[in-house]
Amino acid sequence: xxxxxxxxxxxxxxVQEKKIGKRELFEYFKKRIAKYNPNLNVFITLPEYKEHVxxxxxxxxxxxxxxxxxxxxxxxxxxxxxxxxxxxxxxxTVTQKLxxxxxxxxxxxxxxxxxxxxxxxxxxYGPTRNPWNINRxxxxxxxxxxxxxxxxxxPAAIGSETAGSIRQPASWCGIVGIKPTYxxxxxxxxxxxxxxxxxxxxxTLTVEDSAYILKILxxxxxxxxxxxxxxxxxxxxxxxxxxxxxxxxxDEYFEGVNExxxxxxxxxxxxxxxxxHTTKKIKLISPKYAISVYTxxxxxxxxxxxxxxxxxxxxxxxxxxxxxxxxRLMFGAYTLSYGYYDAYxxxxxxxRTLIIEDFKRVFSEVDAxxxxxxxxxxxxxxxxxxxPFFGEIMDVLNEPGAVAGLPAINIPVGLDSxxxxxxxxxxxxxxxxxxxxxxxHQFEKETEFFGIIKKGLEKxxxx
Amino acid sequence: MKRIxxxxxxxxLATLSGLQITDAELETYQKQLxxxxxYMQNLNELKTENTPPTSNVSNLENVFFxxxxxxxxxxxxSEALSNAKQxxxxxxxxxxxx
Numbered sequence: 001x002x003x004x005x006x007x008x009x010x011x012x013x014x015v016q017e018k019k020i021g022k023r024e025l026f027e028y029f030k031k032r033i034a035k036y037n038p039n040l041n042v043f044i045t046l047p048e049y050k051e052h053v054x055x056x057x058x059x060x061x062x063x064x065x066x067x068x069x070x071x072x073x074x075x076x077x078x079x080x081x082x083x084x085x086x087x088x089x090x091x092x093t094v095t096q097k098l099x100x101x102x103x104x105x106x107x108x109x110x111x112x113x114x115x116x117x118x119x120x121x122x123x124x125y126g127p128t129r130n131p132w133n134i135n136r137x138x139x140x141x142x143x144x145x146x147x148x149x150x151x152x153x154x155p156a157a158i159g160s161e162t163a164g165s166i167r168q169p170a171s172w173c174g175i176v177g178i179k180p181t182y183x184x185x186x187x188x189x190x191x192x193x194x195x196x197x198x199x200x201x202x203x204t205l206t207v208e209d210s211a212y213i214l215k216i217l218x219x220x221x222x223x224x225x226x227x228x229x230x231x232x233x234x235x236x237x238x239x240x241x242x243x244x245x246x247x248x249x250x251d252e253y254f255e256g257v258n259e260x261x262x263x264x265x266x267x268x269x270x271x272x273x274x275x276x277h278t279t280k281k282i283k284l285i286s287p288k289y290a291i292s293v294y295t296x297x298x299x300x301x302x303x304x305x306x307x308x309x310x311x312x313x314x315x316x317x318x319x320x321x322x323x324x325x326x327x328r329l330m331f332g333a334y335t336l337s338y339g340y341y342d343a344y345x346x347x348x349x350x351x352r353t354l355i356i357e358d359f360k361r362v363f364s365e366v367d368a369x370x371x372x373x374x375x376x377x378x379x380x381x382x383x384x385x386x387x388p389f390f391g392e393i394m395d396v397l398n399e400p401g402a403v404a405g406l407p408a409i410n411i412p413v414g415l416d417s418x419x420x421x422x423x424x425x426x427x428x429x430x431x432x433x434x435x436x437x438x439x440x441h442q443f444e445k446e447t448e449f450f451g452i453i454k455k456g457l458e459k460x461x462x463x
Numbered sequence: 464m465k466r467i468x469x470x471x472x473x474x475x476l477a478t479l480s481g482l483q484i485t486d487a488e489l490e491t492y493q494k495q496l497x498x499x500x501x502y503m504q505n506l507n508e509l510k511t512e513n514t515p516p517t518s519n520v521s522n523l524e525n526v527f528f529x530x531x532x533x534x535x536x537x538x539x540x541s542e543a544l545s546n547a548k549q550x551x552x553x554x555x556x557x558x559x560x561x
Contacts, residue, residue, distance in 0.1 A: 089542035183521040196519060223536060225526040226519075285509075292503045303480060310481075312555055314546035318481050326484065330476040331496055334468075337479065347506050349516030354509060356517060388498040405520030 003028050004462050005454070008061060008156050008209040015060040022052055022060030022104070029062050029106055033153050036460055040129050042144045042153055043107040045075045056101030057216065063098060064154035066145045067108040068115055068191040069200070071095050074105060078191040079123040080113040081320040082309050092189020093221045094158060094200050101216055106154050109144030113322050114306065115160065115193045117141055118168055118394040119384045122324040127381055130172060132420055132456060136378040139169030140391075145203050146173040150453075151460045156204045156213060160190060162197040163294050163402035164374075164395030170203055170410040171373035171423025174452045176440070177203040178210045179398075181430045182405035183228035185214075186221035192305040194298040195226070197402055205453055207441040210409070211235040214433060230431045238434030239441045247272055247426075247439070248282035248366035253397055255286070257375045264414035264422045265372050268443070272370070275442055280366055285358045289351055290399035295392045296335050296348035297403065303332025356404045363429050368439055371397055373410045373423035401427045409436040411443060412452040421452060468497050 001019055003011070014020045026049045037043055044067050052060055065071060068078045070088035077083040095105065112122040120128040120143025128143045130136040131151035138147040142159030146169035149157050159166045161179040170177025178201050185200045192198065202213040218232040249269060254262055269279050306329055311317030321329070335344035362369065374397065384390040392399070401408050407428050414422040428436045443449075473493050477484045484492065540553050549556035 086546055089538055089545050090536060183523070222528065225528075226521060226523065228521055228523070289505060289509060292506045295499065296503060307481070312547065312549075312557055313543075319483060321482065323488070326477075326480070326482050326488075327492060327495060329480040329482060330473070330492060331499060333476050333479040334472075334496070334500075337476075344503065346516055347511065348503075349518060350511035350514040351506050351509055352520075353514050353517045354511065356520065388495050389502070403520075 005152060005205070005457050006155065007206045008058070008204065009206070009212055011061055011155055012058060023049060025060055026062045026104060026106065029154060032462070033107065036151055036153060039134060040131060040147055040151060041126050042109055042128055042147045042151070044077060044079065044110050044125050045108040047074045047105055047107065050104060052102050052104055054100050054102045057212070058098060059102035060104070061102070061155065062104045062106035064106050064109050064145055064148040064157035065095060066111050066142050066157070066159045068111060068160060069095050069158065070189040070191070071105055071108065074108065076108065076191070078114050079111045079125055080322065080325070081124045081316060082318070083315045086315050090189065093186035093223065094189070094217055097216050098158070109148055109157060111144055112141035112391070114191070114302070114325050115141040115162060115165055116302070116324045116328055116391060117384070118164060118391045119379065120144060121381065121384055122322060124322055129381070130378050131460065132174065133378065135380055136420070137172065137381055137384070139172035139378065141165040142203065143169045146170055146175060146177065149173070149175050149203050149205060150456050152457055156202060156209055158200065159203050160198055160200045161402070162194045162298060164398035166201050166203060167373050167398050167408060167410040167423070167425055168395060172378040172421060174412040174421030174456050175203060175205060176207055176210050176409070176411055177201065178214060178409040178433065178436065179407060180214060180218065180433055181228070181407040183226055184407070184431065184433070185217045186224040186227045188221055188223040194301040195305060196301060197298060207239065207411070207437055207444050208236070211239045211437045228431070233431070233434040235434050235437055239437040241438060243438055244276050244278070245367040245435065245439060246278045246280055246365070248280050248362060248369045249371065250282050250284040250369065252284050252286045253371035257372050258377065258416070260416040261372045261375070261377070261422050265370065265424055268413045268424050269370060271443065271446060272439070275446060282362050282366060282369070284362060284400070285355060287396045287400050290355060290403055291392050291396055293348045293351045293355065293403050294399040295389060296344050297352065299328045299332035300336050300345050301332070303329045303336065352403050355400055359400070359404050359406060367428070368435055369427040371425055371427070373397065373425040377416050377418070377420035377422060397425070406430060407433045407436060409440050411440050412449045414450060415452060421456070468493055468500070
C-alpha cells in the first residue's frame, strides 16, 4: 500500500478501512522527516507518537502544526528564543478540534519568529529551505508548514495568516493554502500577532483537503470573542456544485508583477472563461496604500501583543527578542504614541475603512477577484535583507484583502523559467469560502494544476 | 508629516518597548524605522476627513462570556506556574518593587 502523495481524504478512508494502521502512518512520516528534514529544516519540535483517543473524520492522520499554535505539553516557540523552553499548559482551539477528530500532532513547524516576516528567515532556529530549490526561501511566515506539505513530510499542515502568511508560502511552494475570513477560525491559543488580522487556516495538496480541514476548524468559539457566529458553510458540498461565477481582475494588482507570473494569471483567466465563468475588469484602490495601512496597524497591534513577554510567568526575558521583533515593537510604539497616534494609527484605520468600502463596492459587481498571490517567485535565501520592511512589501497583493478581513485561496498555476512555482489567489466575500473552494476545485479538476504538485514531490520519493 | 527619527527618539521607543539596544543597533534602527515611516506618508494621498476609523472588521459588538458558566479552560495553580523560572510558595517571584 503506497502512502506517498496521498491526500488527507484518501488517507482517512484507508485508516477507517483498516488498510493502514494509525501508528504505521505516523511512523511513515517520521521516517521521511528523518531523511529529508535535516536538509529542509521544516520542523522545530517532533513529539513522540501518542495513541489516538478520539474517533472522527481525521482518525489517525498526523498533521504538521505551525509553531505559533499552543499544543498542550508539546513545546511551542513561535520560532523565538523567548519561548525556547515554553511548554503550553493548554491546547489551542484549532489543535483541540483536530485532536477531537482523531488527528495526531506530527510536529511543530518552523516560521518567521512571531510570524514577523515572509521568508521564514527571521526564525531563531535557522531558515527553512524551499523544497523546490534549497537555496531559496519557502516564503513565510508559515514557511515550515508549506514546505512540509510540498515535500510530503506531512499530508497537510496548519498555518496562520495576518497578511500573506498562508497564501504566499503556499504560492512559493506550489501548493494549496486558504486564508479564511477573519473570525471564521478561532484564535484562542494562537500566539497573537495582529489581533484584528490573524486567521488560522490549512495548507494542503488538494482543494478538497482544504475544504475538509476548514470544515473542522471553522465555527464560533466562546473563548475567542472575535470569532464569528455566522453559520459555517458546508464547504465540501458547495465545492462540488456546478456554479458559474463573475470573476473580477484588476490592473492595480498586476503592477510591479513579474512578467512570467502575469502570463500565467492571464492564462488562468482564459481557463476560467473556458469553464463558463465571466471575467470582468474592475478598478480597485492601489494595493500600495494597503502596505501602509497594514504595516501601521499590524505593528501597533504587535507592540501591544508582545508586551506580555516579560520572562516572569513564562519564557525568557525581552533580551531574547530578535532584531525584526525589536524593529516592529518600536515602530508600533511610535505610531501609537502621543503626538503621532492621529497621524499614523488613526489615519491607517480610516484608510482601512476606505479599503473595506472599496471591496464592498466591487463585490456587488463580481463574486470573486483573481490576482497573482505574490509579485515574484521564491527569493534566494538572504535577499530579504535588501528591503527595509521586507515582509510588508512582499505581501502587497495580500494586504488589501487581509485588512478587509476577506478570505482568499492560493492555487499553483505554473512554473517560471527557474522552475519555481507561481501562485494565483482568488479573493471572495466575507464567509464565502465555499465559492473560493468551488472555483479552485473547478480549476484543479480541469488542469490538475499542470502536474505541478506531482513534480514538486519527485525529489522527495520514499527511497 | 515627514519625519526623520533622531537617536533620542529611538532610545525613547526602546524604553517604551522594554528593550535594550546597543549604540550600533540604535543607528541601524534609526535608518530602518525612518525609511519605513517615509513610505507610510503615501496615506496622505487619500482623503479621509469624513471617513470613520475601523478597528474591528467583523463588526461584532458586546460579546460576553456567560457569567457563572463552566470555565472549562481554567488553569490550576501548578499549571499556571509550570513555565515560571522563579516561583516560591505557589507564586510568581518578581523583582522587589517597594
